[in-house]
Amino acid sequence: MTSKNNKRKTILMVAFHYPPCQSAGTHRTEKFAQYLTDFGWDVVVLTVQKNMFPQQTDKGYQEKAVHVERTGVFDAAKKLSIKGKYLGITCVPDRWWSWAFTAIPAGKKLIDDFKPDVIWSTYPISTSHYIAYKLHKQSGIPWIADYRDPLQCRYDPDATKYSGVSKYIEKLTIENCKKAVFTTGNARSLYQALYPEQAAEKFEVIENGYDEEKFSSLEQVKTNVSSVFTLLHSGDIYGLSRNPRNVMCSLALLKDENIINRENFKIVFRGVSDSTALVEMANELNISELVDVLPVISYRDSLIEMLNANALLLLQGELFNNQVPSKLYDYIRARKPVVANTPSNSATADIINTLDNAFSGIDIETLKAAIVSVIDLNAAKDQSSKVDITRFSRHTKSIELASLLDTVVS
Incomplete structure (x- = not known):
């Protein structure tokens, strides 16, 4: 697939999160930038300096963009703090608002030099959209605004204090x-x-996806695979929105019924930033011997761990009904059974319902049944799937973006 009339076109991508940043949000922009070059597009990226990313990828990144412009920015939460404390208003619309002062003039020069056919920007950094808005207004170049998540104040009641500026930027966008x-x-x-x-047709959907390149190099990698059935949750948990309590209660019931014990089952929580509450919950429910809380590891190692687990756990509470965690797509590519603690009317459940060997629920009894189901699947050695998962790949999603770009600039 190439752009219409086979003439290469240029896209200017405005994105705060970009390699070597290790944030999960990086992958969407990274893979779009990589694959669009195969579909008739030259990619120019406007992002921030590398030293703004405390956590960076542990492998070199093969740059496919024709040019990457990195400009200065400071973290207002640190720069404007006094003795480690700062006023919330200094981080409106986000901690990175200073980026606009360097990115807008840099973007103007990029437009002069590369003459892009379209501008693309991505939230959850509102400043990215504001920069793209200014560049669009000054140049008249059509603009696509990408929302990896809805504006936070659209779903989080605790995010309303300084939402006025963010809502204004959203309205402009x-x-x-x-x-x-x-x-x-x-x-x-x-x-x-x-x-x-x-x-209505202004609003489009391009889902997140998995990166086949990252997985294909790991298929034969084996670690010390445990003989004990392992249910893995990969990533942080927090608050009411990703609360494992009902899952833990279901495990307590299964233990009481002698279905699971420390010789045949364990649940692993990998990368939890604050493990205290989780450990206390396990102690309270008398299942501490079934629970392992392990530190953060690299993204590559987390994929290996998924490939070696027996089943994968997802926590996505009602607060996030309109969102799907990007790791679900990694779970799908790992081709392991999935237990999703999520409401039936959530976007996450919508995807789970299209998969084989995947179960969702919110109450303790439903989750208990789901865990028994994945244990039974493992015992039967039957985890084969008839579902074509390639529709969830980053490559497929980049084809969708390329098609959308063609309609915008045709």
């Missing part, structure tokens, strides 16, 4: 962009309802 792209149908519906005066 939706009114001025050619297309607004979301990662779930639920999020698209939310924004169609928030902006009914905008044409």
Whole structure:
């Protein structure tokens, strides 16, 4: 696939998170930038200096963009703090608002030098959209605004104190962009309802996905695979939105029924930033011997761990009904049974329902049954799937973006 009339075109991508940043949000921009070059597009990236990323990838990144411009920025939460404390208003709309002062003039020069056909920017850094808005208004170049998540104050009641500026930037974005792209149908519906005066076709969906390149090099990698059935949760847990309590209660019931014990089962929580509450919960429910809480590891090692687990656990509470955690796509590619603690009306459940060997639920009894199901699958040695998962790959999602770009600039 190439752009229409086979003439290469240029996209200017405005993205705070970009390699070598290790944030999960990096992968969407990274793979779009890589694969679009195969579909008739030259990619120019406007991002921040590398030293802004305390956690960086442990492997070298093969740059596919024709040019990457990195400009200065400071973290307002640190720069404007006094004795480690700062006023919330100094981080409005986000901690990185200073980026606009260097990125906008740099973006103007990139436009002069590379003459892009389209501008693309990505949230959850509102400043990225503001930069793209200014570049769009000054140049007239069509703009696609990518929302990896809805604006935080659209779903989190605790995120309303300084949401006025963020909502204003969102309004500028939706009114001025050619297309607004979301990662779930639920999020698209939310924004169609928030902006009914905008044409429904302005709002598009391009899901997140898995990176086949990262997995294909790991298929034969084996660690010390445990003989004990391992249910793995990869990544942090926090608050009411990703609370493992019902899962832990279901394990307590299974232990009481002598279905699981420390000789045949363990649940692993990998990369929990604050393990105290989790350990206390395990002690309270008398299942501490079934629970392992392990430190953060590299993204590559986390994929290896998924490939070696017996089943994978996802926590996605009601607060995030319009969102799908990006690691679900890694779970899908790992081709392991999945237990998702999520409401039936969530975007996450919508995907789970299309998969083989994947189970979702929110209450203790449903989760208990789901865990028994994945244990039985493992015992039967039957985890084969008839579902074509390639539709969830980053490569496929880049084809979707390339098609959308063609419609915008044709």
